[in-house]
Amino acid sequence: MSHSAPDHLLERMLFFSDAVFAIAITLLIIEVHVPELPRGSPAADYGTALAHLIPSVVGYVVSFLVIARSWITHHAAFAHSPRFDASLLWPNIQLLMIIAFMPFATAFLAKNLGAVVPTLVYNVALMIASLLSVRLVRKATALGDAGQIYGPDGLAFLRTRGLGVFFAALLALLLGLLIPVYSEMALATAPLWVRLLKRRSQARLGETRQEMVGG
Amino acid sequence: MSHSAPDHLLERMLFFSDAVFAIAITLLIIEVHVPELPRGSPAADYGTALAHLIPSVVGYVVSFLVIARSWITHHAAFAHSPRFDASLLWPNIQLLMIIAFMPFATAFLAKNLGAVVPTLVYNVALMIASLLSVRLVRKATALGDAGQIYGPDGLAFLRTRGLGVFFAALLALLLGLLIPVYSEMALATAPLWVRLLKRRSQARLGETRQEMVGG
């Protein structure tokens, strides 16, 4: 085994977090309300009913991917933190509180598509989640051997990659003030921001190395 | 212990997956709405109310069994994959996204029994779940010692058995275009398809062996 296993106190904290992530991500579907048509309605009516559901289904998919990405970052952050530390508890719970809030924010957005206020609520929630995630990752990676295992550029990237969602949500929020209906598409840029952050952390490391060599 | 235990990163991913499977399977019951009759209604009225619930209860049972079967395949796929690999993350999350969607598809079908569109949505969702499951099983069994432990025919079967649900859902879909009310019965053929796939993978292995011997 290349990774040292976490102690049982950290394991329990991760377990509790995984459960909250899993419940929040699965509860998303509850807010997609099931259409019930009168018996014998023509197929066209069902088509219309489905069309009305598109915002809810898109909201389901987008929020599912965003929460999944957040869980993946959480998973990576604690990959090399074998030791529990009580200072992790509250930053972790604050992150979980905003993750558990996402089913509400998603439904508020999906049921009021094109309105500015729900777009603000949704994207500000994502931005807070992103910042809380970055803070937790910093705390988690400061405790373990993450530095040695990931290398300095890997660690620098891990510590900033949570910001990918931040920039995507900020873009979505700004776009939302102009054309709310298409604003959520901006969230699809999250992987691009992550790639940009990766390149930047590698470039910065490169400079540091050159300086070290050059000096 | 005959199986090598997964490392803690894989364990956490499996744990997260189990939680999503468990929540999706338990949420199915939420969509079976509880009838509330006026006080003192005769038993016959309760009988009628229960009769109206039959499609929902059948939907609950069928989807429970389908999700359970999908979980069992997931369980078998990772039985001998002791090592976490980041390439497993997204294929796994895509599978979970369609599993978490099943409570919606089930309720849509049960509340509009006999309509074509919900039958399409439900069975296409199952077919996608089946394909994503097969893809994940292939990835998972490529990483560990599954080949040595299951033997070549066992492995070939494990890698295709997820298709049992695919063929059953395809049959249900085709039947749904003709007589939607009984279409879901076709899902009961899933175990038959699985048996057929098993025999086929054994037969194919037999041929390969004969060729090897004969050659």
Added chain:
Amino acid sequence: MSHSAPDHLLERMLFFSDAVFAIAITLLIIEVHVPELPRGSPAADYGTALAHLIPSVVGYVVSFLVIARSWITHHAAFAHSPRFDASLLWPNIQLLMIIAFMPFATAFLAKNLGAVVPTLVYNVALMIASLLSVRLVRKATALGDAGQIYGPDGLAFLRTRGLGVFFAALLALLLGLLIPVYSEMALATAPLWVRLLKRRSQARLGETRQEMVGG
């Protein structure tokens, strides 16, 4: 450690089961609908609203205890089963299917207090759960070292104690045909039946020993 730990395949199955038990037990509260009174309603109106909730709250408590008891039996059954066996999968899933059904049965009963049909549905569900639990316990204890660890009378008791709920639910069902409103009180006899089953398994063991000695 006096118990040998289960292998990771059994652990995953137990984990999945625990999650389903935990979700079913926590979902019970969702069916207790929150009264919303007009602003400034007098306290007496809130009292009335609470009084109307009594059947739901009693249903919550009774079903919580019944599911908890069922989980405790599951926990004891697998206490000494270190080895996973694929033959456990479906009996376990059948038990989970009826456990996940309990939030519906509970709400159906609580919202139609005093009606015969919901009383039948609820108690028959409990009786099925009880029988499925006994079957699973037999399978689980046949695989591990439970016999040696619990001793023959402990094992005999473990294998029958799931029937405590069966007899209590049967009594509740019979009482339900006469005076449905108080029928659920009969479930409080479950611990008595369990004690009776315990004494009986000890007595029977005593006879066997005497026969062996006397023979």
Added chain:
Amino acid sequence: MSHSAPDHLLERMLFFSDAVFAIAITLLIIEVHVPELPRGSPAADYGTALAHLIPSVVGYVVSFLVIARSWITHHAAFAHSPRFDASLLWPNIQLLMIIAFMPFATAFLAKNLGAVVPTLVYNVALMIASLLSVRLVRKATALGDAGQIYGPDGLAFLRTRGLGVFFAALLALLLGLLIPVYSEMALATAPLWVRLLKRRSQARLGETRQEMVGG
């Protein structure tokens, strides 16, 4: 590893408890109902809709923090209890029953802000949760090496810190009889009570030591 890991029977009990805590904490958001406004409503209407949600959102945050605090106490209580004991089962389940009840109590309070009865129900539920938590902590720490690891004052504090919520809820309840709208603010005093309990347990230990030295 400085902590001895729990045996697998205790681990399963902790796991089940974590799942119930996680589900209860995540279900809180379900009771915050999503406003759905007519298409094209002005932003001001959304502002009003959000303003009406403030009690629900505050209730979400407060109950999230209270349940999280309760989980943290549970986590600390079992940090050094490596051995499962059947006498832990029912005290633990009683605590879980009141934790799983909190989503109802929270919604009842939030939807009837300023009413006395919901304030009573909410705070009495918290006080019961607090007492059940203290009882469970005593049982759990009596079994393991907690005394040696935490030291006598650490242990004394751990065993009483659950009362922080008790005193905060009692204050909220008393305030609720006078000015219900602001009563929940009293819950923010929980950390203060915890600090007070900490100082008191240290002071008492100090006296004991002086007596021992003086004697």
